[in-house]
């Protein structure tokens with residue numbers, strides 16, 4: 229086989245970026261290559277525990293490192309199938325597992341079903357998850373993790389004006405690393421299009437849409453070793469004007485995230501920790517988590533509220549009808565698919581793609597073109613429906629709708645279907661999930677990426693069970709929301725009133 233067609237036996241597989249997708253990619257590549265090299269820009273100092281990792285691991289390359297992360301049930305299944313050692317170690321260091329019954333609304337008796345054992349969320353800080361995954365990589369002699377090395381571009385060969393073959397990477401410091409194949413896992417800020425353009429590869433097909441959300445997060449620790457209600461469930465409420473969620477973590481930690489519309493300037497005051505807490509005091513579902521001595525900010529009173537904006541839904545495909553844009557180049561994780569973090573799908577998507585990369589290399593040994601095609605097709609089948617649903621959900625949240633294109637029947641039908649789905653979801657499925665265990669289970673299976681979103685309309689049992697709630701919603705006496713609603717004016721008034729109190733405190737008035 230020629231160099232352009234097959235992985236070179238002596239060369240390593242190179243992974244750019246050592247975040248969750250990069251570390252997972254390295255683990256699966258080690259099954260196919262005798263050497264795997266991971267190049268990570270951020271420097272790491274050895275950390276002895278999850279607490280040290282949370283306190284001291286500097287991750288400028290991952291701005292969301294200390295934001296809330298939900299680890300969906302699909303993550304647990306992927307770990308069980310591909311990295312069981314990681315799951316075991318997470319359990320040892322205090323990760324909690326939340327089953328269906330624990331996650332169910334109070335009073336909703338969910339009679340156990342055999343496949344419920346799949347629906348188990350992992351409660352864990354992202355720092356802990358990455359620390360454990362990283363340790364599992366460091367322990368493997370076939371994988372070399374180089375930290376503090378930044379990749380500046382790709383190296384490749386072009387024969388007769390054909391598409392390039394990637395043969396390695398160029399580092400910022402001028403050195404280069406030869407590779408049998410290169411996997412980009414540099415996340416949301418991936419520069420793959422520029423790197424490929426420099427090799428004269430065609431541009432990737434790209435879709436993007438704004439998430440329309442600002443993310444405010446603060447971390448806490450339970451003081452009494454238990455949470456309000458005694459159940460460490462994920463608590464989430466979408467009140468239209470704001471989204472609020474509590475994420476249980478490992479070792480008694482939890483975080484609260486407030487998602488605000490980007491166009492709401494009043495809520496920018498949430499960056500101030502005192503205001504953040506006073507604001508949350510307006511929400512009866514959240515207040516008990518912070519009341520009295522129930523919890524304390526994880527790093528003391530100076531624990532910051534972290535903010536993240538400019539969030540996009542974006543997907544990039546590096547394969548077209550002719551095949552890969554550049555032979556030997558792959559991209560997985562956020563570099564390929566990312567969506568609004570409020571849906572909590574990034575880690576799952578990264579692990580799904582790592583597993584698909586493994587499958588692609590297994591099915592097409594020695595044929596990187598076929599492997600790239602396989603990864604692209606399988607990723608679209610697995611992840612695209614969730615990506616489309618995220619974009620549609622964000623559009624609904626922003627009060628917009630997909631434009632109806634009367635001249636294009638397919639686009640017209642797709643827009644209609646999105647409209648119908650949103651209507652039925654908000655008025656029937658969501659309210660029904662609070663009173664009907666079958667609908668609750670169905671929604672949890674989709675939320676946890678165990679079933680695709682259209683399962684909610686395709687499963688006749690779910691649709692039938694949602695109809696009574698729909699009738700009630702249309703009559704105006706729909707089931708009470710699990711997250712007690714709070715009018716915007718009430719929460720804002722607290723911010724405003726407290727503004728005056730703060731001024732008085734500050735200036736001794």
Ligand SMILES: Cc1cc2nc3c(=O)[nH]c(=O)nc-3n(C[C@H](O)[C@H](O)[C@H](O)COP(=O)(O)OP(=O)(O)OC[C@H]3O[C@@H](n4cnc5c(N)ncnc54)[C@H](O)[C@@H]3O)c2cc1C
Nearest residue numbers: 245247248249269289292297298379415561562569574575
């Ligand atoms: C605010 C926020 C909240 C989120 N919440 C959730 C959640 O609840 N659940 C969930 O599943 N997902 C969540 N995500 C998504 C999740 O964080 C990512 O999907 C996941 O970390 C996988 O990302 P990745 O490894 O592809 O990229 P990243 O985690 O971004 O890692 C990229 C790595 O590449 C390195 N790098 C970048 N450029 C270079 C270079 N040139 N050379 C060398 N190294 C480089 C970076 O330093 C970094 O280490 C959230 C994301 C955001 C933004």
